[in-house]
Amino acid sequence: MLYTQQVIDAVRQHSLEMDKHRSIPKEVLDFIYDERLFHLFVPDELEGRMTDLPEAARVFQSCSRIDGNLGWMVTIGAGGGFFAALLEQGVSREIFGKRDAVIAGSGMPTGTARRVEGGYRVSGKWKYCSGSTYATTFTANAVIESENETAKASESAIAAEAQEIRAFAFQPEQIRILPDWNAFGLRATASHTMVAEDIFVPDNRTFLFHEMKSYEQEAIYRYPFLPFAQVSFAAVALGIAEHFLEAAEALANAKGSETYVMNKLKEHSGFLRDSEGNFYATVEDSWQELLQEGELSGEAEAAVTAASIRAVNTARACGQTLFPLLGLAAAMEDSEVNRCWRDLQTACSHSLLRSYS
Structure with missing residues (x-):
């Protein structure tokens, strides 16, 4: 996919500003929303523009050629579309079915969760959550705590490695952002740390990466x-x-x-x-x-x-x-x-x- 020189110039006029102020201007986000670039792996019925992987990779390359921050944000944001297949269709529609929908989060299991009635209570801190300042949903992985803390303390290292790791989809208001992304490059990607403090997440907003619940017909999810x-x-x-x-x-x-x-x-x-x-x-x-x-x-x-x-x-x-x-x-x-x-x-x-x- 190749963008016209007019589009390239329109985005690049903001490049110095993005790098200097470590933020994304509205004009660049609007370009992403208008092109539905965060929705490359979202089913069409959820306002997506489902794209095969080779074509999507060319989109990522073209966006990155325009500006590195743009390319990284689009790539990370689009990748969140994978989760549409891991959630119930109604929840996926709630998360993805809007123009500005985009997920920020982390795949590292640096949080913990304990089972409660109707869901889980989750706490943790996750680094490098690109897109944290404009995300409409946050996702993160957490280790499910044993109900018997005494037994948990005596588990062997092998058993500990076998603990269940579950993913959670948070509402933005449940998350606190630590603005600590001070890298010398990709400065505008808002890849900050996210923090959850004893947050309740209902069962239908949790998922496992090996368990598809919908849209099985879409090849990208396989x-x-x-x-x-x-x-x-x-x-x-x-x-x-x-x-x-x-x-x-x-x-x-x-x-x-x-x-x-x-x-x-x-x-x-x-x-x-x-x-x-x-x-x-x-x-x-x-x-x-x-x-x-x-x-x-x-x-x-x-x-x-x-x-x-x-x-x-x-x-x-x-x-x-x-x-x-x-x-x-x-x-x-x-x-x-x-x-x-x-x-x-x-x-x-x-x-x-x-x-x-």
């Missing part, structure tokens, strides 16, 4: 979540790297940089195109296997993970290799290439994208 997330984040990295290369080339041309620098720019542009081609070919193959077989094989999952990490490593290398060659002008925080470089390094730091081989 795609394994780990490779889905890796594909999504790799697309973000590719898009930000594209923008970085554009900004780097513009700066190099303006400065009349040496032939060595221009050759390096050309070389890494080629690396990125090759990696992008391999990435999308692998994602397309996996999607076709899902449609034909109803599930992904272990081999297909491994191939998607490998292609995603290769794409991220290639994108990261663009910044690591070229940024030091661009001089002091690139070191200025308010320069376009500097913002792209910081966003790229931050996006590529996600735990699902690390590779030690």
Whole structure:
């Protein structure tokens, strides 16, 4: 998916403001709402625009090429659409069936919950909840406490690992936000910490990731979540790297940089195109296997993970290799290439994208 230069310019005019003030202006959020970009994995009957994974990845890449903050917000916000299949249809309609619906939350089980009549009481603190300042629903995972605290204290480490982990969907007024996202890149994503303090959540707003309750006919919900997330984040990295290369080339041309620098720019542009081609070919193959077989094989999952990490490593290398060659002008925080470089390094730091081989 390619946006017109008019759309690109309209969003990028806010990029410096977003980076400086660490917030998203209304105009950018309205663009997301109008395009229904938070609803790429929401069923059509819930005001969604259900999209297959290869096409959605191209949307994430295109948005990230416009601005890293935009791409990250759209990618994280769209991913929340997965939960529509894990909740009862009436609850999904309540959560997703409106123009500005978007989920912020965390997959880390850093909360606890205890069973009470009609639901659970949940407490916890969860970091890196992107979109926290405009989310209409918050989700988080919590460990279900044993009813017998004495028995719980004597459980072995193996038994503790086997404890039930359940996800919870909170109303915004139930959550307190700690504004602690002070990363040097993706500054406007509002990836703050969320806190719940003994909050009641009814049974119908809790769910398990392996238990589908509705919309089973939608193929995207059968795609394994780990490779889905890796594909999504790799697309973000590719898009930000594209923008970085554009900004780097513009700066190099303006400065009349040496032939060595221009050759390096050309070389890494080629690396990125090759990696992008391999990435999308692998994602397309996996999607076709899902449609034909109803599930992904272990081999297909491994191939998607490998292609995603290769794409991220290639994108990261663009910044690591070229940024030091661009001089002091690139070191200025308010320069376009500097913002792209910081966003790229931050996006590529996600735990699902690390590779030690």
